[in-house]
Amino acid sequence: MELDKMDENDWKYHGEGNKSLVVSHVQLSRVLRLLKYPAEDSENPPQTVEQAFRQIQNIVDFSSNVMSSLLGEKFIHSGEVVKLPLEFVRQLSIKVQHQRPAWRCEKVMDIYSGCALCLPNLTAPALHQPAHTPPLCIEIKPKCGFLPSSKHVSKDIKTKVCRFCMHQHYKVASGKWKRRSLYCPLDLFSGNRQRMHFAIRHLIEEPQNNLKIFKGGQCIYSSKEGSDDAMDLTSLLHHLRPYFQHGNKRINSHVTSKAVLNDFIQVLVNALLSGGGGDGGVVTDRQGGGRSFCEASVFNKERIRHGSQGLPSDSVLFRTLQTQMLDTLDIEGLYPLFRRVEQHLQDFPKERTRLQMDGPYNEAFLEKLQKCPTEDDGSVEYAVAKVHQYRVAMTAKDCSIMVTLVPRSEEEEDDEGLSSQRWLRDFLSSRPPAFSYSVSILDLDPKPFDSIPRQLRLDQKIVSCYLRTGGALP
Ligand code: ATP
Ligand code: MG
Ligand code: ZN
Ligand code: MG
Numbered sequence: 001m002e003l004d005k006m007d008e009n010d011w012k013y014h015g016e017g018n019k020s021l022v023v024s025h026v027q028l029s030r031v032l033r034l035l036k037y038p039a040e041d042s043e044n045p046p047q048t049v050e051q052a053f054r055q056i057q058n059i060v061d062f063s064s065n066v067m068s069s070l071l072g073e074k075f076i077h078s079g080e081v082v083k084l085p086l087e088f089v090r091q092l093s094i095k096v097q098h099q100r101p102a103w104r105c106e107k108v109m110d111i112y113s114g115c116a117l118c119l120p121n122l123t124a125p126a127l128h129q130p131a132h133t134p135p136l137c138i139e140i141k142p143k144c145g146f147l148p149s150s151k152h153v154s155k156d157i158k159t160k161v162c163r164f165c166m167h168q169h170y171k172v173a174s175g176k177w178k179r180r181s182l183y184c185p186l187d188l189f190s191g192n193r194q195r196m197h198f199a200i201r202h203l204i205e206e207p208q209n210n211l212k213i214f215k216g217g218q219c220i221y222s223s224k225e226g227s228d229d230a231m232d233l234t235s236l237l238h239h240l241r242p243y244f245q246h247g248n249k250r251i252n253s254h255v256t257s258k259a260v261l262n263d264f265i266q267v268l269v270n271a272l273l274s275g276g277g278g279d280g281g282v283v284t285d286r287q288g289g290g291r292s293f294c295e296a297s298v299f300n301k302e303r304i305r306h307g308s309q310g311l312p313s314d315s316v317l318f319r320t321l322q323t324q325m326l327d328t329l330d331i332e333g334l335y336p337l338f339r340r341v342e343q344h345l346q347d348f349p350k351e352r353t354r355l356q357m358d359g360p361y362n363e364a365f366l367e368k369l370q371k372c373p374t375e376d377d378g379s380v381e382y383a384v385a386k387v388h389q390y391r392v393a394m395t396a397k398d399c400s401i402m403v404t405l406v407p408r409s410e411e412e413e414d415d416e417g418l419s420s421q422r423w424l425r426d427f428l429s430s431r432p433p434a435f436s437y438s439v440s441i442l443d444l445d446p447k448p449f450d451s452i453p454r455q456l457r458l459d460q461k462i463v464s465c466y467l468r469t470g471g472a473l474p
Contacts, residue, residue, distance in 0.1 A: 001025070001028060001030060001118075003082060003083065003084065003085075004085065006084055006085055006088040007088070008088055008091040008092045008095050009026075010025055010026055010027070011023040011024065011025055011026065011032065011092060011095075012024060012026060012095075012096075013095075013096040013099040013100070014031055014121075014123075014217075014219075015212070015219060016036070016100065016104055017209075017443065018036075018104075018107070019035065019036060019445065020033045020034060020035055020036055020117075021033075021034050021036055021096070021100075021109045022034075023092060023096060024121050024123075024124070024217060025121070028121075028126075029120055029121045029124050029125060029126040030118060030119070030120065030121055031118070031119050031120075031121045032082070032084070032116045032117070032118055032119075033079075033116060033117040033118075033119060034089070034109050034110055034116045034117075035052060035055070035056070035109075035110040035113070035115070035116075036107040036108060036109055036110065037107060037108055037110060038106065038107055038108075039105070039106055039107060039108050042108045045110065045112040045113070047113075048113075049112070049113045049114070049115070052110065052112075052113030052115045053081060053083070053113065053115045055115075056081045056115050056116070056117050057081050058358075058359045058360070058361060058446060059117060059444070059445050059446065060078050060079060060080065060081060060117065061359065061360060061361040061362065062359070062361040062395075062444065062445065062446040063076060063078040063079075063444040063445075064076070064078035065361055065362050065363060065365070065366060066361050066365060066366050066369075066392060066446075067323070067392070067395060067396075067441075067444040069366060070319070070322070070323045070326075070392065070396075071316075071319045071320065071323055071396070071441055071444075072314075072316075072319050075316055075319070075439060075440050075441045076440070076441060076444070077119055077120050077122070077440060077442070078444075079117045079118055079119035079120075080117070080118055081115060081116070081117060081118075082115070082116050082117075082118045083114050083115060084114045084115070084116055085114065086111070086112075086114050089109075089110075089111050089114055089116075090111050092109075093108075093109045093111045096109070119442075121217060122137060122402045122404055122438075122440050122442065123135075123137040123139075123214040123217045123219075123402070123404070124137075124214075124216060124217030125404055125406065125438070132407070133242065133243070133407045134215050134216025134217075135215075135216065135404055135405060135406040135407070136213065136214070136215055136240075136243065136404075136405045136407075136435075137213070137214040137215075137217075137402060137403065137404045137405070138211070138212075138213050138214075138268055138402070138403045138405075139211065139212040139213075139214070139400050139401070139402050139403075140188075140200075140203065140210065140211055140400065140401045140403075141209060141210045141211075141398070141399070141400045141401075141443075142185050142188055142189065142210070142317070142320065142401060143163070143164045143185045143210065143397055143398075144162065144163050144164060144185055144324055144397040145185045145186060145188065145189030145317070145320070145321045145324060146162075146186070146189070146292060146321065146324065146325055147159055147160070147162055147186070147292055147294065148327075148330040150328060150329050150330040150332070150333045151333070152329055152330055152332045152333030153330050153332055153333075154332055155463050155467070157463060157466060157467060158330070158463060160294075160295045161294055161295050161296045161466065162184060162185060162186050162294040162296065162297075163462070164183070164184065164185050165184055165294055165296035165297065166296070166462050166463065166465075166466040167462050168180045168181055169462075169465060169466050169469055170461065170462045170465045170466070173465055173469065177208055179206055180206070181202060181203070181205075181206035181207075181208050181210065182202040182205070182206065182298050183199055183202040183203045183206065183210060184199060184202075184294050184296065184297035184298075184299070185199070185294075186292055186293060186294040186297060187199035187294075187297055187299050188200070188272075188317070189311065189317055189320075189321050190292075190310075190311075191273070191310040191311035191312070191317070191318075193269055193273075195299055196269045196272065196273075197262075197265050197266070197269055198299050199299075200265045200268055200269065201261075201265060202298075204221075204233070204236070204261070204265075205233075207221065207222055207223050207224075208223050209223060213236065213239075215239055220235070220236065220239050221235075221236045221239075237257050237260055237261065240260050240261070240264050241255070241260050243264070243405075243407055244259070244260045244263040244264060267405065267435060268403060271403045271405070271437045271439055272315065272316060272317055272401070272403065272439070273311070273312055273315050273317070274312075274315065274437075274439070275312060275314035275315060316401055316439045316441065317401075320396055320399065320401065320441065323392060323393060323395075323396035324393050324396045324397050325393070326369070326389040326390070326392055326393040326396075327389070327390050327393035327394070327397075328386075328389070329386060329390070331390075331452075331455050331456050331459045332456070332459070334386060334387065334390045334452070335452065335453070335456050337376075337382070337383040337386045337387060338383075338387055338449075338452045338453070340380060340383040341355070341357070341380060341383045341384055341387055341449075344380045344383075345357070351380075355368075355380075355384045356368065356388075357384075357449050358448075358449065359446070361446060365388065368381075368384065368385055368388055369385055369388040369389045369392060371385070372385035372386060372389060373385075387449065387452070390452070391446060391447050391449070394447040394455070395444055395445065395446060395447055398443065398447070399441050399442065399443050399444055400441070400442050400443045401439065401440070401441055402439070402440045402441070402442055403437060403438075403439050404437060404438045404439075404440070405435040405436075405437050406435060406436045406437070407434075407435055408434050408435065408436055
């Protein structure tokens with residue numbers, strides 16, 4: 001990829017979130033992640049080129065120096081900042097515009113700075129050989145997997161019903177989504193296979209922006225509102241069937257749709273519980289015990305046949321949950337500390353740099369949040385450390401987990417090309433086809449210090465909406 005010879009025809013629309021738009025290269029396993037602005041600022045970029053460059057460099061630093069050490073390096077691809085020719089970016093923005101889902105178009109792509117983040121394309125890994133069956137890639141945005149136990153929580157309901165489940169009622173009430181999702185993050189993070197299976201089935205039923213499935217780098221399943229293509233369960237099953245044909249359930253050479261879906265979820269659960277190192281067969285060192293239940297989850301506790309073992313400590317879910325749990329005070333306990341820092345910065349504006357409120361996200365930043373005193377000594381340092389911890393936890397509550405599955409043909413059994421570190425063989429299925437798989441975490445942007453008051457207001461709105469409707473929506 002030569003940055004001075006960029007051609008928009010080599011790139012295509014790949015997807016987008018709230019803050020960035022992603023395009024993928026048609027041949028290389030590369031994506032470019034570009035910033036987005038609110039449409040009303042489109043004539044007037046809200047930041048200079050230098051600020052845009054700094055913002056993306058901050059994302060890279062935060063991911064590689066802070067999140068990677070908390071979540072585990074093996075899961076992280078931080079990428080690099082690139083400067084693109086402005087003409088290329090403009091052409092690209094015109095080219096992708098008509099493919100963007102309407103509900104995302106309240107923001108526009110940044111065409112002024114020419115800055116972007118270049119990352120490996122996790123949905124189309126380079127080691128895949130085009131002649132073979134294309135890889136599958138499952139993207140899950142799991143959201144917060146625990147109930148707060150902070151003494152600062154003022155509403156009892158928050159210790160019983162998880163944030164995601166309460167937020168679902170609010171989203172339906174405010175018209176963001178038409179239907180409530182029955183996915184509950186506490187089931188996914190439980191480490192109990194039945195509960196995890198149940199959680200993933202509900203993600204598939206109502207993906208919203210928590211589930212996307214890619215085949216050979218193309219999105220084949222996501223929120224129905226996200227696209228006008230036929231992305232229903234039938235078409236998903238049609239795509240998945242060839243990958244799960246060989247099961248021993250092949251009686252009269254027909255595998256039922258239910259069996260295909262079960263096998264698919266099974267493979268996914270295994271990948272999520274695996275270490276990403278060593279052998280995924282025996283899971284040792286389980287943590288937590290999966291004791292926590294959300295009262296809004298429709299999973300029937302009585303159905304649990306095997307005791308909950310909790311999550312293996314080297315799994316992606318365990319590391320994500322641990323990082324989310326750096327939010328020990330809940331927004332209600334954190335907010336007074338935010339105010340303490342804010343007051344201090346008003347009195348001593350130059351302290352903003354020393355306290356690293358907007359970066360740089362380096363080892364010193366990580367140290368600040370890791371060396372936090374357990375008790376509040378009234379200092380600004382304590383408040384800053386808790387604010388930093390909270391922001392890191394917010395990032396971990398908002399990230400996506402990518403599971404890439406590369407089917408292995410029989411001839412490939414001993415292919416050395418697949419034995420590179422991150423790729424584990426075979427363990428995912430007791431019957432063919434076996435998948436080589438890799439697990440990654442993406443979308444690890446730092447959340448701004450100034451967004452904390454908004455978090456408090458949102459929390460209050462969600463809780464009061466839930467209490468008002470009594471969680472009684474259908
Ligand atoms: P959010 O609203 O969740 O915060 P965002 O605006 O921060 O999202 P990302 O989640 O980073 O943006 O990217 C948007 C989408 O682009 C992702 O959901 C994913 O499908 C795709 N994507 C991002 N990075 C990669 C990658 N390295 N490889 C493949 N696909 C990617
Ligand atoms: Mg995202
Ligand atoms: Zn829940
Ligand atoms: Mg994001």
